[in-house]
Amino acid sequence: MTNSDKVPNRLINEKLPYLLQHAQNPIDWYLWSDGVFEKAKAEDKPIFLSIGYSTCHWCHVREINYL
Numbered sequence: 001m002t003n004s005d006k007v008p009n010r011l012i013n014e015k016l017p018y019l020l021q022h023a024q025n026p027i028d029w030y031l032w033s034d035g036v037f038e039k040a041k042a043e044d045k046p047i048f049l050s051i052g053y054s055t056c057h058w059c060h061v062r063e064i065n066y067l
Contacts, residue, residue: 022050 010030011023022029029050030036040047 006024006026008023009025009028011019011025014020014023014031019029019031027048030039037047039045
């Protein structure tokens with residue numbers, strides 16, 4: 001899958017660089033809010049929490065190539 005094949009997720013309209021770097025991930029990310037926890041509970045789904053991270057250049061390149 002190339003970058004041009006990726007469909008943006010709901011983070012595509014965010015302003016923060018950390019959020020924007022994940023806007024092409026195949027994960028349906030939600031921003032932190034009470035509604036998200038209620039939705040997860042109602043759908044009996046786990047919550048995966050991303051607290052942010054920085055990667056070296058090559059880790060970032062590898063992440064792009066594997067998505």
